[in-house]
Amino acid sequence: MTQLIFINLPVADLNRSIAFYEAVGATKNPMFSDDTAACMVLSDVIHVMLLTHDKWRTFTDRAIPDAHASAQMLLCLSRDSRDAVDAVVAQAGAAGGTADPNKPQDYGFMYGRSYADPDGHIWETMWMDPAAVAAGPEAFAAHELTPV
Structure with a gap:
């Protein structure tokens, strides 16, 4: 399974x-x-x-944190294109979430943005150039991974 x-x-x-x-x-x-x-x-x-x-x-006796004020984890889902990344962030904002609670990241070969749901849970959404992925670690070594 x-x-x-x-x-x-x-x-x-x-x-x-x-x-x-x-x-x-x-x-x-x-x-x-x-x-x-x-x-x-x-x-x-x-x-x-x-x-x-x-x-x-x-399920647990632990307190439920206020996800608007703290972060316990970031969840990240891949998308098929940069446009798909932008589209889901726009949909999230229009549906009552928060678009871009974190700074967008654009490294050329990798592009990412984020949104928060109404309870403050942050979802990152990203796209990576398939050619860069296929090229392996060498393709990433040439890039400084600092948000643009």
Whole structure:
């Protein structure tokens, strides 16, 4: 069986979060969703479990951090083109998220931007030139990896 990833995120307003994730291209899997959680499918192997705070607390006793004020992790998804990176950031902003909470990065062969969902969880989205990837580490060594 192919290994899957389920990213669990605490959310303050489940319906608002479902609408946001649908706006950036996810689809809701009703088989694993109810009034306390929603399984949002990003790809065949990537799923985001949106959990109400009460549901979240059934998994851990740790406090739910305010993702608007702190960051515990950054999640990054690849896109097929620079235009696709820009499009998903625009969709996120239009759907109630925050476009570019982090500085955009443009290294020529690699391009990245980010958005935050309504709860402040940051998603990076990036594109890498397939020719640079195929060329291997030597292609990257020539570039200073400092945001432009």
